[in-house]
Amino acid sequence: MSKNPLESVVDASSVDIYSHLGRTGYFIEWVLRKLYDNNSEVRDKCEKGKITDVKFKCVSGGKGLRSQVYQVKLFFGKDDTYNFVVKTPAEEHVYPAGAKTREDTAVEQAHSAEVKICNMVKDLDVLVPKYYYAEDRNEEGTGLIVMEDFVDISGTVGWLGSSTAEQCKNLCKPLAEFHCEMMHIPNQPWKGQFEDTMHIQGIYQSVISELLPKSTGLVPEIKLFVDEYPFILTSAFSKYCIQEKAAEYNATFFLHSDLHGGNMLFKKRDDGTVSNIPLAMIDWQTAMEGNPLYDIAHFVCPTADADVRREVDPLIPDLYYDALVEAYKKHNDTVPFSREQARELYDLALMQQTFQSLCMPAMLSTHGSGPVHEAKTAKVVLKTRFLIEDTRKILRKYDLSNWRSRGGRKHSISKYFSLIN
Known part of the structure; x- marks a missing residue:
């Protein structure tokens, strides 16, 4: 059995990587592995110091029409940090209370389409975030997208x-x-x-x-x-x-x-x-x-x-x-x-x-x-x-x-x- 690379880069005494990342349905460990495997900047930081804390917050207000978005911050010691974003299907449809509805299907289809596009554009030099990992719904979870964080440095004019x-x-x-x-x-x-x-x-x-x-x-x-x-x-x-x-x-x-x-x-x-x-x-x-x-x-x-x-x-x-x-x-x-x-x-x-x-x-x-x-x-x-x-x-x-x-x-x-x- 291969060794989990996170064991050597995460301070287990201060970070519980087997707790859930909000209501995404995914463990922090699973998300970090996808980020670590697909992001050279994070791997470089891990070579210099262990991850000593992981904090996250929902930045979609829990009211996303078809998705929920979490900003995640990794701490390397006291002074160094790294931010990224995790996006999953809307939380009211992650844990549906009953049979699948038409809206549940629409949410799944919307996420599936976005995953396909993220994987198409991730290597292009165009005006999109960096997409580190994108996965459709499967037996492991509802699907998610791990991407560059613009939360604190960007704004919108609103619809x-x-x-x-x-x-x-x-x-x-x-x-x-x-x-x-x-x-x-x-x-x-x-x-x-x-x-x-x-x-x-x-x-x-x-x-x-x-x-x-x-x-x-x-x-x-x-x-x-x-x-x-x-x-x-x-x-x-x-x-x-x-x-x-x-x-x-x-x-x-x-x-x-x-x-x-x-x-x-x-x-x-x-x-x-x-x-x-x-x-x-x-x-x-x-x-x-x-x-x-x-x-x-x-x-x-x-x-x-x-x-x-x-x-x-x-x-x-x-x-x-x-x-x-x-x-x-x-x-x-x-x-x-x-x-x-x-x-x-x-x-x-x-x-x-x-x-x-x-x-x-x-x-x-x-x-x-x-x-x-x-x-x-x-x-x-x-x-x-x-x-x-x-x-x-x-x-x-x-x-x-x-x-x-x-x-x-x-x-x-x-x-x-x-x-x-």
């Missing part, structure tokens, strides 16, 4: 926060580089492996049916807009914006697809505020293939205030395309679609984001109160109003005003607005 123009513009280059590198992985192992179930196949229908009437109470323009363009709410139109037009332009790329303001980390300044410097993309649970301008639109539309979005909208397609051209040159390759097509693809992505953004006012207004919250809600209302206005212009620009659902299930507009008619 409905207010991003700056510089943050939006600064994302174009790393996103283009990421998309390029994924296209140039030998044999493109992601091809056909990730089926979208969030942005195209109607998972938002129940959310929309509940929130859309509430949003319309804050933004009356929503009802007029949806009455005029009912296809906006169909999965078929989302598919057209995200995948079909991209395929026509030979522009089907691998997408993060859920790069909202909470999944994009930026560096913190010394004073603790969030800077304009992108640090890492996280949470790969809903990745898919499609329109390469979708990722940047998914960040910009919910986060940028209306004036900021209108400032950066004319700039983003060119910034992204220029960066993509440079990234392709490093592979002695050329971008497979034109600059003009990039502009159209961004416009289509913006329209699809308008569909998702129709629920923003209700989502924010129902989670808070008071004068500050009232002002934040007013900003989100303006975001929605100007997205609607600009989507009307895009529909006319590309002669899409009479677009109709092609085979997709039509949404019942009267049902959605029955609460306010």
